[in-house]
Amino acid sequence: MVDIDDDGDFDLFTGEVFGNIYYYENIGTKFNAIFSSAFTNPYGLNDVGAYSAPSFTDVDFDNDYDAFIGNQNGDIIFFRNNGRALTHLLE
Numbered sequence: 001m002v003d004i005d006d007d008g009d010f011d012l013f014t015g016e017v018f019g020n021i022y023y024y025e026n027i028g029t030k031f032n033a034i035f036s037s038a039f040t041n042p043y044g045l046n047d048v049g050a051y052s053a054p055s056f057t058d059v060d061f062d063n064d065y066d067a068f069i070g071n072q073n074g075d076i077i078f079f080r081n082n083g084r085a086l087t088h089l090l091e
């Protein structure tokens with residue numbers, strides 16, 4: 001879970017067996033989470049291989065979250081957020 005849209009609540013990202021990433025925006029509040037329907041491979045994230053497992057951190061200290069996604073083969077794919085905190089342009 002990560003506040004990817006910088007609105008003060010946590011949004012949910014999950015991986016799945018075929019490698020896709022699913023994003024569920026928290027359209028509620030930080031105290032009463034309500035999640036949207038899933039968006040598949042959002043923000044430029046893509047299929048990284050079987051059993052994808054996303055994680056987020058601000059690795060370059062530029063105030064936006066970058067993504068690390070692991071897969072079944074033991075690979076870790078890095079997606080740098082080149083946008084601003086509110087645009088989230090991952091590549």
